[in-house]
Amino acid sequence: MTVLDPPITSLTNPRPANIAAGAVGVSKIYGSGDTVVRALDDVDVDFVEGHFTAIMGPSGSGKSTLMHCLAGLDTVSAGEIYIGDTDLSGLSERDLTLLRRDRIGFIFQAFNLVPTLSALENITLPMDLAGIKPDQAWLDEVISTVGLGDRTDHRPNELSGGQQQRVAVSRALASRPQIIFADEPTGNLDSTTGAEILAFMRRAVRELGQTIVMVTHDPVAASYADRVIFLADGRIVDELHGPTPESVLDRMKSLGS
Amino acid sequence: MLRLTLRNLAANKARFLMTTFAVVLGVGFVVSSFVMSDGLRSTFGALSEDITAGTDLLVRPTSEFGEPLPLPEDLVTEILAVDGVDNAEAFMESAENELQPIKADGSTITTAGPPQLTFAWNDDTEIGAFTIVEGTAPDEPREFSMDHTAAAKHGFEIGQTYDFVTPLGVEEDFTFVATTSFGADNATVGATLMHVSLAEAQRLFGDPGTVQQIAISVDPGVDAAAVANDIAAVLGTTTAEIVDQATVTAEQKAEFTEGIDIVGNVLLGFAIVSLFVSIFIIYNTFAIVLGQRVREMGLLRAIGADAAQLRRSVVAEAVIIGVIASAIGLAAGVGIAALLTAVFEAVGAELPAYPTILSARTVVLAFVLGIGVTVASSIAPARAAAGISPIEAIRDGAAVTPENGRQRLVRGAMTLLAGVAVGSFGLFGPGLGTLALVLTLGSAAVLVFLGLTLASPAVARPLTAVLGWPVAKLMGTAGGLARGNASRNPRRTATTAAALMIGLSLVTMGYVVGESVKSSLGNLIADSVSADYVIAGMDEAALPPVFADELAASGQFEAVTGMRYDEARLGADVREVTALDMGTIDVLFDIDLEAGSIPASDATDVILLHDELAADLAADVGDTVPIEFVSGHTADLTVAGIYADATIFEDPLVPDQVFDAAGAEVADEWVAAVLPDGVSTADLAPFVAELERTYPQVSIDTASEFQQSFEDTIDSMLLVVNALLALAIVIALIGIANTLALSVHERTRELGLLRAVGMTRRQTRRMVRWEAVLVALFGAVLGVAAGSLFGWGVVSALPADTFGGSLTIPIPQIVQVVVLAAIATLVAAWLPARRAGKLDVLDAIAH
Numbered sequence A: 001m002t003v004l005d006p007p008i009t010s011l012t013n014p015r016p017a018n019i020a021a022g023a024v025g026v027s028k029i030y031g032s033g034d035t036v037v038r039a040l041d042d043v044d045v046d047f048v049e050g051h052f053t054a055i056m057g058p059s060g061s062g063k064s065t066l067m068h069c070l071a072g073l074d075t076v077s078a079g080e081i082y083i084g085d086t087d088l089s090g091l092s093e094r095d096l097t098l099l100r101r102d103r104i105g106f107i108f109q110a111f112n113l114v115p116t117l118s119a120l121e122n123i124t125l126p127m128d129l130a131g132i133k134p135d136q137a138w139l140d141e142v143i144s145t146v147g148l149g150d151r152t153d154h155r156p157n158e159l160s161g162g163q164q165q166r167v168a169v170s171r172a173l174a175s176r177p178q179i180i181f182a183d184e185p186t187g188n189l190d191s192t193t194g195a196e197i198l199a200f201m202r203r204a205v206r207e208l209g210q211t212i213v214m215v216t217h218d219p220v221a222a223s224y225a226d227r228v229i230f231l232a233d234g235r236i237v238d239e240l241h242g243p244t245p246e247s248v249l250d251r252m253k254s255l256g257s
Numbered sequence B: 001m002l003r004l005t006l007r008n009l010a011a012n013k014a015r016f017l018m019t020t021f022a023v024v025l026g027v028g029f030v031v032s033s034f035v036m037s038d039g040l041r042s043t044f045g046a047l048s049e050d051i052t053a054g055t056d057l058l059v060r061p062t063s064e065f066g067e068p069l070p071l072p073e074d075l076v077t078e079i080l081a082v083d084g085v086d087n088a089e090a091f092m093e094s095a096e097n098e099l100q101p102i103k104a105d106g107s108t109i110t111t112a113g114p115p116q117l118t119f120a121w122n123d124d125t126e127i128g129a130f131t132i133v134e135g136t137a138p139d140e141p142r143e144f145s146m147d148h149t150a151a152a153k154h155g156f157e158i159g160q161t162y163d164f165v166t167p168l169g170v171e172e173d174f175t176f177v178a179t180t181s182f183g184a185d186n187a188t189v190g191a192t193l194m195h196v197s198l199a200e201a202q203r204l205f206g207d208p209g210t211v212q213q214i215a216i217s218v219d220p221g222v223d224a225a226a227v228a229n230d231i232a233a234v235l236g237t238t239t240a241e242i243v244d245q246a247t248v249t250a251e252q253k254a255e256f257t258e259g260i261d262i263v264g265n266v267l268l269g270f271a272i273v274s275l276f277v278s279i280f281i282i283y284n285t286f287a288i289v290l291g292q293r294v295r296e297m298g299l300l301r302a303i304g305a306d307a308a309q310l311r312r313s314v315v316a317e318a319v320i321i322g323v324i325a326s327a328i329g330l331a332a333g334v335g336i337a338a339l340l341t342a343v344f345e346a347v348g349a350e351l352p353a354y355p356t357i358l359s360a361r362t363v364v365l366a367f368v369l370g371i372g373v374t375v376a377s378s379i380a381p382a383r384a385a386a387g388i389s390p391i392e393a394i395r396d397g398a399a400v401t402p403e404n405g406r407q408r409l410v411r412g413a414m415t416l417l418a419g420v421a422v423g424s425f426g427l428f429g430p431g432l433g434t435l436a437l438v439l440t441l442g443s444a445a446v447l448v449f450l451g452l453t454l455a456s457p458a459v460a461r462p463l464t465a466v467l468g469w470p471v472a473k474l475m476g477t478a479g480g481l482a483r484g485n486a487s488r489n490p491r492r493t494a495t496t497a498a499a500l501m502i503g504l505s506l507v508t509m510g511y512v513v514g515e516s517v518k519s520s521l522g523n524l525i526a527d528s529v530s531a532d533y534v535i536a537g538m539d540e541a542a543l544p545p546v547f548a549d550e551l552a553a554s555g556q557f558e559a560v561t562g563m564r565y566d567e568a569r570l571g572a573d574v575r576e577v578t579a580l581d582m583g584t585i586d587v588l589f590d591i592d593l594e595a596g597s598i599p600a601s602d603a604t605d606v607i608l609l610h611d612e613l614a615a616d617l618a619a620d621v622g623d624t625v626p627i628e629f630v631s632g633h634t635a636d637l638t639v640a641g642i643y644a645d646a647t648i649f650e651d652p653l654v655p656d657q658v659f660d661a662a663g664a665e666v667a668d669e670w671v672a673a674v675l676p677d678g679v680s681t682a683d684l685a686p687f688v689a690e691l692e693r694t695y696p697q698v699s700i701d702t703a704s705e706f707q708q709s710f711e712d713t714i715d716s717m718l719l720v721v722n723a724l725l726a727l728a729i730v731i732a733l734i735g736i737a738n739t740l741a742l743s744v745h746e747r748t749r750e751l752g753l754l755r756a757v758g759m760t761r762r763q764t765r766r767m768v769r770w771e772a773v774l775v776a777l778f779g780a781v782l783g784v785a786a787g788s789l790f791g792w793g794v795v796s797a798l799p800a801d802t803f804g805g806s807l808t809i810p811i812p813q814i815v816q817v818v819v820l821a822a823i824a825t826l827v828a829a830w831l832p833a834r835r836a837g838k839l840d841v842l843d844a845i846a847h
């Protein structure tokens, strides 16, 4: 494993060993006075290692906010966020950056890649930033699994949208982070390409034991996950295990979104 | 549309502030050169009037050529007898620093700044323009007065005695008898003005029985022109003329103005370089900002704005920026003038106090240049932005389509070649006048710079990749990303770098020419001078006429000769002629004799000619050439030899006896001396030290010190040039920081992504800073290449027999400048780097 030691280990609040990340009583409030927005309202959630979780909910329900807070990109107004057993609330800006670099993977909806770097360089970017040599065998495996083949020397603008997302997924996987966060990773893709990416993410969970949390609006995409969490008005309102597109759609309808 | 223009300006305040800054500095520099020269002109204009205030007419000697002979003193009495003449007095003025008082602490007043001048005292204070402030007039031998400002500054006290450095050696015990005032305000513009009696003036820097000029005042109510006619009759056969006050004042003014104009034009030249550099920066800002607004432009086009409207709106923005920048530049110019004045003072070239004059011409020019430069540099980006089709702009990720790269390269190469052609014509073509030459070479440089800027995007990628290789190796991923960023937009990189390229190419050219001349001169001097000592007056001070004789008499040297210069008519033309002890030439110099022989010391009526002159005169060894001196003395000189080496002499050389017989110049310009075999300069050091005590105004250099003093002169010239180019380089660095800030803004999303996947703030800052350094280095490489080319051209164009024409590229100095520029860039990039590091990750991703 190339994952570095956690920068700070919480001793006072031992966390269950198989939890990759979690939120405990997390609230996030934007603005103040009349314009106050409660984007997250006392959210408790754990993400078990080796599981693929989808987060769903209507627009503005707080999905992205939750993900940003979990990933240490944003601070919470109340509650605690854990990555492994590291409590993020005590970390400095720099420690958070190093934590993201070493223990978290990201896949965004678009603009995932640095245009001046080749696909391969984009994939190894977090490790290069850390000054770590990537595990070549693992890298080869990731690249071949993602199906990038001989296109790794190409620049992002020479790749299709689907290929770009594959590179983004490879990057998230390459450093074997403790957890990967994906915010609508297939939102910009056609359904066939999206399905390929999602299948690949599921394989990474099944075969490589990767933990993935994904925000999506698409019931079909959510059905690739092991579990679906439903948010509304900043609260977790429901949860579904072993989802199918139909069961997700049903649940969404019943939640009135 | 105007409202939109104003909104845009308001929205992009920070971005345009940087643009404005570049224009402000450029305009400010131009304004400062005018403020300084206008101010100095007014100061010296007033001075010219003061000098001649009490004089109605002036009699002065004339001659057909050369330095006229002085007037007989008796003429003063004769003029006094003319009807209508109120008073007439002799006017005598020493050469600059010819007499130097020694202060109480034993030191002399520095000769590097304004001059020290000594005059004969005029009892008629109307004519003399000087009045006594305290004490009594200096009318006895060994008495002197000094203007009260200089006296106070240098601590001279009335009643005390002081020693003087004079052409006759150090003379002791001159009594300081009076402080004086020049005009009412003692506006000496920094000079030290002294007086001695007429007899002393004649003894120290004139000839007994003669005076330099005669100043005359006429009786009240009498027509000066009529009196002038009567005086002209008195002049008789004396070669002299009589002129009126207006003429003298005008001549004086013209003489001052000439010097001021030179300084002003040099400053203006550098100011124009700065302004030219800022064009690139403004252009870049417009190109980037408009590129970022391409979607907005597309939208406007879609809802019905036509291309011309958009173009006009952009140009209107440029006009507004130009107006604001020019106004600030006008104010900044006054500040820069004060700064330059302080710099001059710091390097020892103190300028006199001058009033701050903002003439209408300066104001108009500031606005014309400021607005012109801004608008000119906005035209191309405006056209490109307005030319995009609406659909193109609205489609995601559209950018202003750059013109065809190959076409650009071809145009750039052609412009470059045109520049080289024009430059070659200027350097190697028919001899042009100074102004024509400056204009030719200036436009050649502009063409070369434009050509390079157009063509250089083609090499931006490979070159920054190569330059960035060590950065990527040493700085890790941040370095690698910096390298990628520097080459991702070749046009932007090229234009940003162009500003620095221009500044550094001029610096490089200076170094190349300076070092080449230095080494060529060094070689030539080593080849053609075998003298051990080269002696001349310090800071142009005259060498005492007795000096060479004293050296010769000392018995310390194998050979000594003084070199005297005067004008004489040789054949049909008046030329400068050098007189020396012919017998010493062989020992002291190697003049590369082609024909004939070098005459002995006692030969008279002989002449040595440089081969070019011999060809001009169609004279061969054994022929005679007629010579005529200022005094009217003529002689027929036999050509004894023809020489080829032009390092030391190009003049015709004649024996001392010829000058003596002709009553030509008596003072040596310089003296050369050689030691006997077996005696070293170290052996002679005590003797030299003693001489320097006796003649403090003389600088006695060994051959290597002589060469060193040449090198020092070139070095200090380079220093001034580089100091003046510094502003252009500062503007270029600001340009790099500016472009970088815009790029950081443009790449906000990407930066957010990098930060999200784990790039630390420090790595982010490092990435931005090194990108700046790479852009700077790119400019530096082009600049050094172009500068070396310019330098090579100039060196090749220099006459090979005086400057040697051999090319030296001073790599250490150039490397030093490039490294300094890189460090300065790191500093300049500090702000944008900090901004990039501080970006909020979430905001950036959502950007």
Ligand SMILES: Nc1ncnc2c1ncn2[C@@H]1O[C@H](COP(=O)(O)OP(=O)(O)OP(=O)(O)O)[C@@H](O)[C@H]1O
Pocket: A030, A031, A037, A038, A039, A057, A058, A059, A060, A061, A062, A063, A064, A065, A066
């Ligand atoms: N920076 C902010 N300032 C103020 N309010 C914000 C900010 N960011 C998010 N919000 C608010 O917080 C709430 C949750 O936003 P969030 O982006 O998490 O929603 P989401 O579930 O991701 O929606 P979508 O499906 O549209 O992406 C929304 O009401 C939003 O307006």
Ligand SMILES: [Mg+2]
Pocket: A063, A064, A065
């Ligand atoms: Mg969202």
